[in-house]
Every structure is written in C-alpha cells, then in structure tokens.
Amino acid sequence: MATDSTTQNTPMILVDGSSYLYRAFHAIPPLTTSEGQPTNAARGVISMIRSLIKTYPNSPIVVIFDAKGKTFRDDIYSDYKAQRPPMPDELRLQIEPIHRMIDAMGLPLVIIEGVEADDVIGTIAKQVGETGRDVIVSTGDKDMAQLVTDKVTLVNTMTDTVMDIQGVKDKFGIPPELIIDYLALMGDKVDNIPGVPGVGEKTALALLQGLGSLKDIYNRLDEIAALGFRGSKTMKQKMADNQEMAELSYVLATIKCDVELPFNALELQNKQIDKDALREWFTKLEFKTWLKDLDKAPSIDGPNDTASNLDGQATASKSDIEVQYDTLLDQASFTKWFEQIQQADLVAFDTETTSLNYMAAELVGLSFSTEVGKAAYVPLAHDYEDAPEQLDRDWVLEQLKPWLEDETAAKVGQHLKYDANVLNNYGIALRGIVYDTMLESYVFNSVSSRHDMGSLAEKFLDHKCVSFEDIAGKGAKQKTFNQIDLEQAAFYAAEDADITLRLHQAIWPQLEKTPELVSIFKDIECPLVPVLAKMEQTGALIDPELLHAQSSEIAAKLQELEIKAHEAAGESFNLSSPKQLQVILFEKLELPIIKKTPKGQPSTAEPILQELAENYELPRIIMEHRSLSKLKSTYTDKLPEMLQKTGRIHTSYHQAVTATGRLSSTDPNLQNIPIRTAEGRRIRQAFIAPEGYKLVAADYSQIELRIMAHLSQDQGLLDAFANNADVHRATAAEVFETTPEEVTTEQRRRAKAINFGLIYGMSAFGLAKQLGIARPEAQKYVQRYFERYPGVRTYMDNTRENAKEKGFVETIYGRRLYLPDIKAKNAMMRQAAERTAINAPMQGSAADIIKRAMIKMHHWLADTDLDVRMIMQVHDELIFEVAEKDLDAAQAKIVDIMQNSSKIDVPLLVEAGVGDNWDEAH
Structure with a gap:
C-alpha cells in the first residue's frame, strides 16, 4: 500500500x-x-x-x-x-x-x-x-x-x-552497530546472557574501541595486551577460552529483525x-x-485537549496576564480542581509551611497551577482567630497521595527538594519531579542572578511577585504562614504556583537550545533532587557530650591565647575589635601596612593577618584565636543545638549556590569543617556510627589532577595515572630531573604544591610564597613543569583564549561556567577570571562526577538488601552508615559505583576507610 x-x-x-x-x-x-x-x-x-x-x-x-x-x-x-x-x-x-x-x-x-x-x-x-x-x-x-x-x-x-545515533555514542561510548558486541562481551544479568567472564563495562569498551567488533577482536587477539587497560595482559586467554560463550551471547543479544x-x-x-x-x-x-474526558472531547487527550504542553514550549508573555486564583475550602471545589490536576500533562506544585527548617515545618497549605494565569490554593491549617473552616489536612493528603507519589504525573516546582522533605514528614514520597525552575535557571547560567523565585520572575517575566515580607511582616513580629489572613495567603500561594509554571515556560525553551545543558539538568541536577532529599531526611548522628567537652577545652585555649596576645601587645585590648587591633598592630607595634580599607585605614582582614603572621607573633596569635573562636561558635557550641526530634542533625544541601556546580550545605555547613587541624579532626570524631554500624568514608583521590590529565590530554600525566604512579613523585622526578626512586620527601611536597597550584592558576610569585623560596627558583620549577607537561600549558592557553571568545568554559559533561570578568579592563579582575577559567572546568567536572555517582548510589541503595545509608557528601567524599555484617560487601560496591559512574581517560581512584566515627573513617 x-x-x-x-x-x-x-x-x-x-x-x-x-x-x-x-x-x-x-x-x-x-x-x-x-x-x-x-x-x-x-x-x-x-x-x-x-x-x-x-x-x-x-x-x-x-x-x-x-x-x-x-x-x-x-x-x-x-x-x-x-x-x-x-x-x-x-x-x-x-x-x-x-x-x-x-x-x-x-x-x-x-x-x-x-x-x-x-x-x-x-x-x-x-x-x-x-x-x-x-x-x-x-x-x-x-x-x-x-x-x-x-x-x-x-x-x-x-x-x-x-x-x-549521537545519543547512543554519548551514553555508551560506541555506535549503535557495536551494541550487540557490547552486550555479548559484558553479558546481561537481567536476561541471563552469560557474556565473557571477567569482562565488565570498562573492559568491553576498551576492547570495542581499540579493536572493533567481536569478530575483529577474535581476529586480533594478539593485540589485546597492547591496549593497556587493567587486565589486558591476561584478557587474550580469557577471550580465547570463552569464544563459544561470547558467540552464543552475541546471538542471544541480537534483536531479530526478520520476524x-x-x-x-x-x-x-x-x-x-x-x-x-x-x-x-x-x-x-x-x-x-x-471517563469524563470521553464525554467532553472528540478524542481522548487528542489535539483539541486544552491541557498544558509537557515541554512548556509556549513561553508566557511578559505583559500583564489576567489571573484567576481559586481558594478551595470544600470537597466539591477541591475535587473539581483535582480532576484538572490529574488530567494535566504538567502541574506546578508548591507547599506553604510554618518554617524553613524542613524537619520542623508543618504543612499549612498547597497550591497548584495547570495553565498560565490559573491557580488554586488549598488552605489546611490557618489557625488565626476567625479563620474560615478549611478542609481536613489528612483527607486532602489522602486524596493527593497517589498523584503526589505517581512517577508518571509530571510536576514542576521552585526548589522541590524542600517540598519533598516536608511531604516526607506526612508519609508521602514525592515523585514525578520532572522540572525545577530554580535548577533550570542555575543550569542555564549559574552566575547571572540569584535563583530564588522573586529574582527569576523579575529577570525572565518582568514580574514582581508578592514577597513573604509583604504579607507576614519582618523581624521579631513576622508571622508564620498559618497566622496570615487567608485572602492574602491564598493569593501569595497561588501566585507561587502560577509563576513557577510561567518561569518554566520561559526558561526551558532557552535551555533546549543547548542539548548539553538539557543533559546536565535531566541527567544530573533533577535526578539528584530525591537523592539529596533522602540524605537530608536520614541525617547524621553526633555525640553532643564530646562536643560539649571540646567547647570547654577551646574556651580555655581561647583564654590562654588572649593572655598571650595581651603580652605580645604590651597591653590589654579587645581581640575582636578591628579598630583596637589596628592601633596595636600599625601604630604601637608599627607593623608594615600591606593594604588599606576604602576609608584609608590599615586593613586587618584575614588575608592581611595571614601574611603578617608569617613574620610576626601577634598576628599569628590573632589568627589562631579567630580560627578557634569560629570553630567553637559554628560547630562545637552549635551542633548539639541542631539536634532534631530524630536525635540527629539534618543539614540542607544546596544545588544552586556555587558557580561551579559543587554542592554547598548549611545548618550545619559540613563543607567547612577543617581536616588539617587537630581541632577540626576532633569535630569529625563527634560524627559517630550508631550501635551495630560503622561509618564508611569514600573519597575520590586526586580527582582534579585526573580531570586535568583528561582535559589537557598531556601524555605524561595520562601515563602517570594509567600506570597508577604517585603523580606527585612523578612530577617531582620530572621537575627536579631525578628518578622517582630518588625523589626526597621535600621534593615531593614541592611537586604537590606545583600540581595543585597550577590547577588553581597560581603564579610563580604565589608558588614562591607558598614554598618559602625565591621567585626565580619558583619560576624555574614552573618552566620545567611546562616543559615536561606541554599538554597542560597548551590546555591552559587554549582555555583562556576560548573563555575570552565565548565568555564561558565547560565541564566534561557540558556544564557551562560563565566568566563575566574575563574581558574586564581591571587587570586584577581579568586575571582572577582567567584563573577561574583554568580551575572551574576541573572543579565543575569533579562536581558532576560525584553527583552522577550519588545518583547511581541512590538507585543501588533502593534495590540492595544490604543495610547501608548514604548520610553526607563533603567535597569529593561520600559518607555512609553501614551495618557491621554488611561492611565488606557494601564497601566494595560503594567504591565500584564511585569509580565507574563516570568515564574519563584516566582511572578514577576511590579510597574508602572505615571507623566508629568520621575522623577514623576518613
């Protein structure tokens, strides 16, 4: 036909x-x-x-x-x-x-x-x-x-x-025509296809990318050893011994196209x-x-259906939009709206609560929007005097629970992780998070604006939202949402849902113009939301008595330091007063003035004191006092006060704060607990495993250097990591022109400073300062380094030029990191942007890699019978609570997932430790 x-x-x-x-x-x-x-x-x-x-x-x-x-x-x-x-x-x-x-x-x-x-x-x-x-x-x-x-x-x-075709290559690393060969080599546990014993994803890719199809591999068995992957020297024999199984697996994996x-x-x-x-x-x-759809439309959900388009192609107009916001106070109006929600392709959803602390927050109401300009608010717990009768919260949640937990019911929100955590307190697991406008904006451009709803509405919609302060007031007299007049609260809440939908329709089409950014959103940031929510809900166990004891010790140490400071100054003064410190340091002791404030006064900022501390006693004492005081107020005093009703602390992880894609955390800030000081390590000792469990801390080793090797394609670095060499010792051997065996401890320390310093764009002047050597000597080290690793210099030069041309750099996975100052006339600003251009792709790629690992880890944890919980993420480290009976199996799997969730041109190495507390495990 x-x-x-x-x-x-x-x-x-x-x-x-x-x-x-x-x-x-x-x-x-x-x-x-x-x-x-x-x-x-x-x-x-x-x-x-x-x-x-x-x-x-x-x-x-x-x-x-x-x-x-x-x-x-x-x-x-x-x-x-x-x-x-x-x-x-x-x-x-x-x-x-x-x-x-x-x-x-x-x-x-x-x-x-x-x-x-x-x-x-x-x-x-x-x-x-x-x-x-x-x-x-x-x-x-x-x-x-x-x-x-x-x-x-x-x-x-x-x-x-x-x-x-490109998508297959991007996902699997091979074209579609080699997928059967890939499955034949690896096997498939789901279908019980045997494959070749000892061949996993990594080995299969190395064989296929190096030699071609399964047939080509068997015609070129002698060439396998030269491929250089782990186990390549014994792989020829394994392939030969299992040829019949491989060929059987090929037949089983082949989809028959001639039925x-x-x-x-x-x-x-x-x-x-x-x-x-x-x-x-x-x-x-x-x-x-x-059923109702059948009677009101010529075809079920056909082209005449009026529901919103799932992908939000129709961008909301920036001009005034006539709105219709409903307040749902009875079951009939709720049911009518709920039917619209259930048949819509995409629903904007938001919760209103009594607190920003998700563990303590009580649900006051819910808002929904299914099309631009139309939204509804369901009040549940406004309890001010004369508040109207509202729907029973338990009844409403019972009606909504199947939809809220439906993976196929697509939802969009603004910072939906918070809403997921609140709903979790009511026994509801929020699923179907397809879009999040905060994350859409963050992925689109992490530095162009803040990513809160108010800022985004003004930027993308030219719309000023009603702010929480507008209806709740400010300061000590600020009301919680349950105390706010329903008429005001309803408009505010409904507008949140409406604006969220409009923002999605405005931002998403712009993201879609760059497939790599869509991938960052859909494959990393959005799937990470339930992962972080689960970690936050789990929380971490601490020993408050240990922290109280440490607080007392730090208090005594601070008193000692204060006495020492007064002795060094020759008089008593307030160590926390910049003005008094200014007088003591620069007038009485006549220390050199390194930098002045905008008002012309000598600066006592931390970097200035740090520099002075290298040569003078009082600044050194002040710096130690400040450091300990900050530890005490931020951690040893505060952590015990943060214990929730669960008996644990529950941090908040933030996806849309740092420019590079790294996670940050607050209440408490887990990322800033020092690890190099005894006091910092003691704080980590207060993070403990429950009885019958151990903590496992798994950390990517030298990940940014490995990413530099991948990005620069410098053969020296690639070879060092491929051979599992001590890269700092290898660098020392190159820079100091000796053999790796003869490298001294001091030479390795200097090589380490060079390796990491160059990643952060450090100059010869900065390196000289860090190592305490003359600048010409440092310059010689840098020059020799680039002679030995020419690919690194080429990468850095090209990156700076590309950044100036495009205005951004990219991670391995395509995350964009914009550099507004890359063409600044101010030399210091421009040079800072250039240093960021070098480092940001490495920091950002490291962030992408650990996020991908966390997503895979989350799926494994949901399926495994092992008793394991992922409780914290800090920089390049993941921390788990593991039942002692499952320790060996869980530790091996954790390392495997982290090492294999992402593929770069050098091995990703993960080191895992075990202990009764975080310090022991690290």
Whole structure:
C-alpha cells in the first residue's frame, strides 16, 4: 500500500508494551478498585500511551507485547532469563484490561508467539525505516540501542530522553552497530546472557574501541595486551577460552529483525476509538477522570485537549496576564480542581509551611497551577482567630497521595527538594519531579542572578511577585504562614504556583537550545533532587557530650591565647575589635601596612593577618584565636543545638549556590569543617556510627589532577595515572630531573604544591610564597613543569583564549561556567577570571562526577538488601552508615559505583576507610 505524503511525514511510534508494563508496575504504588482489582500498572501504561497520543497526534502508535511461552532463544540457551522471578499475580491480573483498553483506543496491538516484543519492534522498525519514514521506539530497554539508525530513534517517556545515533555514542561510548558486541562481551544479568567472564563495562569498551567488533577482536587477539587497560595482559586467554560463550551471547543479544509478520508493517494505522468499550473499562477500573474526558472531547487527550504542553514550549508573555486564583475550602471545589490536576500533562506544585527548617515545618497549605494565569490554593491549617473552616489536612493528603507519589504525573516546582522533605514528614514520597525552575535557571547560567523565585520572575517575566515580607511582616513580629489572613495567603500561594509554571515556560525553551545543558539538568541536577532529599531526611548522628567537652577545652585555649596576645601587645585590648587591633598592630607595634580599607585605614582582614603572621607573633596569635573562636561558635557550641526530634542533625544541601556546580550545605555547613587541624579532626570524631554500624568514608583521590590529565590530554600525566604512579613523585622526578626512586620527601611536597597550584592558576610569585623560596627558583620549577607537561600549558592557553571568545568554559559533561570578568579592563579582575577559567572546568567536572555517582548510589541503595545509608557528601567524599555484617560487601560496591559512574581517560581512584566515627573513617 502506498503511503501519502502526510503519513510519510509523520513518524511511526512503536511502543515497547512489555517495558511499559513492568516500569509502570514498579514505579506507581499499589492501587486497587473498590472491589480489589489492582490498577497501578494499567493506570501507568495507559497514561504513558495517552501522553504519546498528545505528543504525536498524527502518528500511528503501535503497541507490542511479549507473547506467553518460550521463544527461539530458550531453544538456543536453556538458561535464558531463567533467573527471572515469575510475574506477580497483581501484575498478571492487569494485562488483559491493558490489552483491551489499547485495542479500544484504536491502536494496533501486536503479540507474536515464539519471539519477543523486541524482535517484533526491530522487524517493524527495519521495514518502515527502509522506506525513508522515521520510526520512534518508546522504551526504557538499553538493548534497543542496537536498533538506532538515521531513521530509528529511541524515546524514554519516563525520563523524557531521546536517543539518536549521537545519543547512543554519548551514553555508551560506541555506535549503535557495536551494541550487540557490547552486550555479548559484558553479558546481561537481567536476561541471563552469560557474556565473557571477567569482562565488565570498562573492559568491553576498551576492547570495542581499540579493536572493533567481536569478530575483529577474535581476529586480533594478539593485540589485546597492547591496549593497556587493567587486565589486558591476561584478557587474550580469557577471550580465547570463552569464544563459544561470547558467540552464543552475541546471538542471544541480537534483536531479530526478520520476524515473519502476519501483516504489512507499512500499513499499520490507528483505528477509530471505541468509546463504549473504553467507557466500560474506565468504569470497571474506576478511572473517573478519564471517563469524563470521553464525554467532553472528540478524542481522548487528542489535539483539541486544552491541557498544558509537557515541554512548556509556549513561553508566557511578559505583559500583564489576567489571573484567576481559586481558594478551595470544600470537597466539591477541591475535587473539581483535582480532576484538572490529574488530567494535566504538567502541574506546578508548591507547599506553604510554618518554617524553613524542613524537619520542623508543618504543612499549612498547597497550591497548584495547570495553565498560565490559573491557580488554586488549598488552605489546611490557618489557625488565626476567625479563620474560615478549611478542609481536613489528612483527607486532602489522602486524596493527593497517589498523584503526589505517581512517577508518571509530571510536576514542576521552585526548589522541590524542600517540598519533598516536608511531604516526607506526612508519609508521602514525592515523585514525578520532572522540572525545577530554580535548577533550570542555575543550569542555564549559574552566575547571572540569584535563583530564588522573586529574582527569576523579575529577570525572565518582568514580574514582581508578592514577597513573604509583604504579607507576614519582618523581624521579631513576622508571622508564620498559618497566622496570615487567608485572602492574602491564598493569593501569595497561588501566585507561587502560577509563576513557577510561567518561569518554566520561559526558561526551558532557552535551555533546549543547548542539548548539553538539557543533559546536565535531566541527567544530573533533577535526578539528584530525591537523592539529596533522602540524605537530608536520614541525617547524621553526633555525640553532643564530646562536643560539649571540646567547647570547654577551646574556651580555655581561647583564654590562654588572649593572655598571650595581651603580652605580645604590651597591653590589654579587645581581640575582636578591628579598630583596637589596628592601633596595636600599625601604630604601637608599627607593623608594615600591606593594604588599606576604602576609608584609608590599615586593613586587618584575614588575608592581611595571614601574611603578617608569617613574620610576626601577634598576628599569628590573632589568627589562631579567630580560627578557634569560629570553630567553637559554628560547630562545637552549635551542633548539639541542631539536634532534631530524630536525635540527629539534618543539614540542607544546596544545588544552586556555587558557580561551579559543587554542592554547598548549611545548618550545619559540613563543607567547612577543617581536616588539617587537630581541632577540626576532633569535630569529625563527634560524627559517630550508631550501635551495630560503622561509618564508611569514600573519597575520590586526586580527582582534579585526573580531570586535568583528561582535559589537557598531556601524555605524561595520562601515563602517570594509567600506570597508577604517585603523580606527585612523578612530577617531582620530572621537575627536579631525578628518578622517582630518588625523589626526597621535600621534593615531593614541592611537586604537590606545583600540581595543585597550577590547577588553581597560581603564579610563580604565589608558588614562591607558598614554598618559602625565591621567585626565580619558583619560576624555574614552573618552566620545567611546562616543559615536561606541554599538554597542560597548551590546555591552559587554549582555555583562556576560548573563555575570552565565548565568555564561558565547560565541564566534561557540558556544564557551562560563565566568566563575566574575563574581558574586564581591571587587570586584577581579568586575571582572577582567567584563573577561574583554568580551575572551574576541573572543579565543575569533579562536581558532576560525584553527583552522577550519588545518583547511581541512590538507585543501588533502593534495590540492595544490604543495610547501608548514604548520610553526607563533603567535597569529593561520600559518607555512609553501614551495618557491621554488611561492611565488606557494601564497601566494595560503594567504591565500584564511585569509580565507574563516570568515564574519563584516566582511572578514577576511590579510597574508602572505615571507623566508629568520621575522623577514623576518613
């Protein structure tokens, strides 16, 4: 049958129904009808298909499921998929309803005995693609990547990601045509494909990238050792011994693209919807909202549907928008709005509470927006005098819980991690976080503005929001949200939801212009939200008595230092008074004035005192006093006061603060506890493991130097890390022209200062100062370093030039770090920006790497039977509580995940320690 031009211009959509089935069943909490029929998988599958109909209104959508019984692969290999547990009864009962609803929706439903759904999809995709028509395969199955061509693309509806040829290369490191070889080498635990023993992801990639296909590898076995990956010298024998298994795995992993179809794939088309049949099933399964859709629209969720577009393409106008904000005080109005929420593709959502402390915050109300200018506020706990009667909080949360926990119900918010933590206090696990406007803005440009709602609304929408102070007041008399007049509170809350939706529609299209930034958002920042929320909810255990004792000791030490300072000054004075200190240092003791304040007074700022402390006693005493005083007020005094009702401290991690992508934390700030001082280490000793557990601290070793090796592609650095050499000793050998064995401790220390100093853009002058040597000698070290590592100098020079040209630098994964001062006329500002240009890609890449590891760790922790909790992240370190019985297995897995979550051109090394407290474990 010839296809007309209209049909030919629309892609054919092939839905991996079996993938949908299991993902929906496991993603959505158990749901049943009033008669006990399970419905979670049915709701999830049909919801995802409805979404596809909206996205591709003119395309045929073909749904393919596995048939019952064995396939040809079982005949080839009796253990194929043998370890898979039988289908749960709760899922089995939903298959027939799902099939019947798909059929009633007018979509071709394909099930062919003796082959898997993958094979049917592969065959249809091949036949249709060869005619020149685009094919989109909707699946979450990585094996399908082998089908990708210039005409066949994969779409994952649950993560909203698209994978074309380049996408496959980016994700796997190899093109689609080598995916089968990749699976054959590695094997597949899910399908029980054996693979080659001892070949993991890293080794498989090294073999394929170095030698080519599986066939090429077996033709070039003698060349494996020269590839230089770990284990390459013994890999030839392993490959030879397991050739039969590898070739069997290749056959098992190959999607069959020549299945005999009982129809012409080119003629597949959607049929007329059978509304009566759908009505019957929607009634039986109690899908009430979808029932109403049948009566009000010509097609279910078709092109005439008025719900918001999931991707927010229609940018909100910056001009005044007429708004309609509803306050929902009774069940009827709530139910009406909730129906709109359930049928919308994307809902802006926000909570109003009594506190910014998520552990103590009580829920006062909820707001929602489904389209620009329209929002609703559900008050739950306004308790001022004469407050109107409101809906029962427990009842509202009971109604909302399935939607809030539905992974397929897409939500957008502003800083949704906070809302997730608040809801967790009420037994609700917020899922379906697809967008977050704070993170969208941060990924778009981390330094262009603050990322709070007020700042973003003014920047992107030219709109000034009602501020919290406008309705609650300021200072000691500021009201909490439950005390605010409902009329004012309702507008404020509804506006939050409305503006969030508008911000998403304004920012997202700008992000989409740069695929790398979309990837940073979708693959790193957004998936990190539930990871951080879980860590925050878990918290960390501390020993308050140990901290009280340390506070007393520090107090005594501070008194001693104060007496010493008075003796050095020859008189008593207030060590905390800059004015008195100024007089003592620069008038009485006549110390050199290094820098003046804007008012012309000698500066006593910390960097100035640090410099003076190198040569003078009193500044040295002042610096020690300041350091200890800060430790006492920030940690030893304060940490015990931060204990929550859980008996733990619960920090807040911030994703949208630092310019480089690194996380920061507050209440308490975990990132600033010193590790090089005895006092700092004692504070870490107060972070303890519960009884029966140990703390495991896993730290990336020299990660920024390894990233420098990757970015610069300097052969000397690459070789040092590839050979697992002591890179500081190797650098010392190069710079001091000796052998690694003859490098002295002092030479290694100097080489370490050079390695790290150059990463931070340190000049020869700065290096001389740090090492306490003459500037010409330091200059000689730097010059020799660049002679030995010419790739580093080339990288630095190119980075500065590119930064000046583009105005930004990038991490390995494409995060952009803008440099507003890179062309500044002020030399100091410009040079500072140039130093940042060198260091930011390394700091930012290190941040991306540990975030990716945390996401993978989170998924592993959700699935493992081991008793492990991830409790803290500090710089390049992750800290875990691990049951003593699971220590060895958990430690090995933690290291494995951290080392293998990201791939760069040198090995990522993770060192893990164990102890009863953080200091012991580090």
